[in-house]
Amino acid sequence: MVKNEFPKDFLWGGAIACSQADGGYREGGKGISTQDCRFFDPNWDEKTIYERAYFSEMSTAGLKKAIEDEGNINYPLRRGIDFYHKYPQDISLLKELGLKVFRTSISWSRIFPNGDDILPNDEGIKYYRDLFGKLKENDIKIFATIVHYDIPVNLVLKYGGWKNRKTIDFYLKYVKVLFENFGDIVDYWLPFNEINAARFGTWDGACLIKGEEENYDQSIYQCVHHQFIASAKVIELSKKMLKKPMIGAMIARFCSYPATCKPEDVLQSIHDEQYSNYFYLDVMARGEYPKYMDRFFEKMGVNIQFAEGDKELLKNNTADFVSFSYYSSQVSTIDQSWSKTCGNLVAEANLNPYLKTNEIGWTIDGIGLRIVLNQLYDRYQLPLFIAENGLGTFEKLEEGNTIHDDYRISYFEEHFKAMKEAITDGIDLIGYTAWGIIDIVSCGPLTMDKRYGVIYVDYDNCGNGTGNRYKKDSFYWYKKVIETNGENL
Numbered sequence: 001m002v003k004n005e006f007p008k009d010f011l012w013g014g015a016i017a018c019s020q021a022d023g024g025y026r027e028g029g030k031g032i033s034t035q036d037c038r039f040f041d042p043n044w045d046e047k048t049i050y051e052r053a054y055f056s057e058m059s060t061a062g063l064k065k066a067i068e069d070e071g072n073i074n075y076p077l078r079r080g081i082d083f084y085h086k087y088p089q090d091i092s093l094l095k096e097l098g099l100k101v102f103r104t105s106i107s108w109s110r111i112f113p114n115g116d117d118i119l120p121n122d123e124g125i126k127y128y129r130d131l132f133g134k135l136k137e138n139d140i141k142i143f144a145t146i147v148h149y150d151i152p153v154n155l156v157l158k159y160g161g162w163k164n165r166k167t168i169d170f171y172l173k174y175v176k177v178l179f180e181n182f183g184d185i186v187d188y189w190l191p192f193n194e195i196n197a198a199r200f201g202t203w204d205g206a207c208l209i210k211g212e213e214e215n216y217d218q219s220i221y222q223c224v225h226h227q228f229i230a231s232a233k234v235i236e237l238s239k240k241m242l243k244k245p246m247i248g249a250m251i252a253r254f255c256s257y258p259a260t261c262k263p264e265d266v267l268q269s270i271h272d273e274q275y276s277n278y279f280y281l282d283v284m285a286r287g288e289y290p291k292y293m294d295r296f297f298e299k300m301g302v303n304i305q306f307a308e309g310d311k312e313l314l315k316n317n318t319a320d321f322v323s324f325s326y327y328s329s330q331v332s333t334i335d336q337s338w339s340k341t342c343g344n345l346v347a348e349a350n351l352n353p354y355l356k357t358n359e360i361g362w363t364i365d366g367i368g369l370r371i372v373l374n375q376l377y378d379r380y381q382l383p384l385f386i387a388e389n390g391l392g393t394f395e396k397l398e399e400g401n402t403i404h405d406d407y408r409i410s411y412f413e414e415h416f417k418a419m420k421e422a423i424t425d426g427i428d429l430i431g432y433t434a435w436g437i438i439d440i441v442s443c444g445p446l447t448m449d450k451r452y453g454v455i456y457v458d459y460d461n462c463g464n465g466t467g468n469r470y471k472k473d474s475f476y477w478y479k480k481v482i483e484t485n486g487e488n489l
């Protein structure tokens with residue numbers, strides 16, 4: 001009989017990224033990262049904040065100013081939630097929550113402050129040894145992202161970042177240090193967060209300054225190609241250096257249903273899926289560039305430069321598991337007048353009239369998660385890991401120092417039920433890390449007041465506050481789910 005339950009060893013977890021959580025800017029020998037350079041003006045109104053979240057890219061002048069602005073506090077990703085100093089108490093809370101796995105990223109600029117340094121920074125290595133040691137002491141598995149958007153800014157200034165193949169060598173040198181030091185303690189690795197992000201947020205994903213690119217599309221895809229090669233080389237290295245390598249491929253999953261059963265809309269949906277999602281996973285999980293991309297590339301005037309051996313490298317080094325972020329879904333149509341909303345990384349998404357949206361405008365679609373789990377498993381037949389999912393919204397600390405976040409509980413419930421159903425559909429889903437398990441600085445708007453956590457952090461958009469952590473109602477609810485392995489869902 002088919003069992004409707006989570007596997008016994010299912011990895012219930014939570015996720016953050018170093019640039020959004022750590023702070024400790026320039027402490028312990030850390031160099032400046034590309035994410036340290038993103039400016040936020042506390043006088044911007046909400047409309048400006050959200051417009052900038054989607055459209056603002058780095059400018060040459062903005063980057064220059066950021067590097068000179070050492071002491072300026074209006075760079076929220078320099079302060080995060082001070083996880084760098086507060087991680088012992090945060091891990092105690094995560095232990096109390098019962099987490100089985102914790103996803104965070106490693107800051108490249110803490111290990112190699114400039115990216116091209118001859119020797120790694122011992123203090124940076126020690127920090128991660130302590131942090132990872134603390135997680136293991138508490139029986140929490142580690143899911144480490146090697147690059148979550150941030151790279152040492154020096155690599156951009158001196159070499160052009162991902163546009164330059166040399167960056168692959170610097171990256172590999174960094175990964176070798178990680179494998180040497182943490183190869184036996186980290187359980188799951190992701191070479192890149194959301195490798196398709198470059199197409200949507202160029203500074204985050206590719207560390208490119210749009211205004212400086214002669215052929216913008218060409219530069220984006222050449223950067224992505226170098227990231228594919230870097231990922232394959234991580235896999236190649238993992239086979240030599242790790243006892244039980246588990247290296248994943250991750251995308252931001254943009255699920256896009258046909259808006260109608262009109263053949264043109266169905267075809268549009270196929271094209272949207274290929275262009276935004278499958279291209280990236282096809283390269284990393286199947287090991288080759290899919291033929292369908294030739295038409296897209298031709299239309300954009302893109303001609304990717306392959307070096308000798310690239311094709312074989314990709315073919316021989318495919319991912320061990322497939323991972324993705326999933327927040328909402330959208331629809332595909334050729335109807336230009338279709339109603340719009342927004343979503344993760346996209347300012348304009350076609351709205352699904354059958355779904356509700358959250359306060360920011362992102363649709364809420366639990367069944368969509370079951371759909372993408374089925375689609376990805378059908379296509380790749382590899383274990384799946386949901387690396388990000390959650391509800392970001394505005395919250396104010398309530399009486400009794402808590403948040404009654406029944407809306408988050410119902411979002412989780414809907415998505416957890418969908419996961420359980422997908423497992424019953426036969427999908428090999430190994431884990432789930434709720435995004436921003438503890439409130440962190442939001443990546444798009446750069447604010448604190450868009451919160452995802454089951455733990456509230458008392459900082460405002462300007463970094464004012466005690467920094468104290470408080471449990472929300474969803475903390476107790478999620479704890480129960482983990483304790484019972486989702487039995488009552």
Ligand code: BG6
Pocket residue numbers: 017020193194252325344345388392435441442443444445450
């Ligand atoms: C993902 C990123 O795309 O979306 C995270 O990997 C980010 O870094 C998350 O935080 C949610 O986006 P935002 O803008 O609400 O923080």
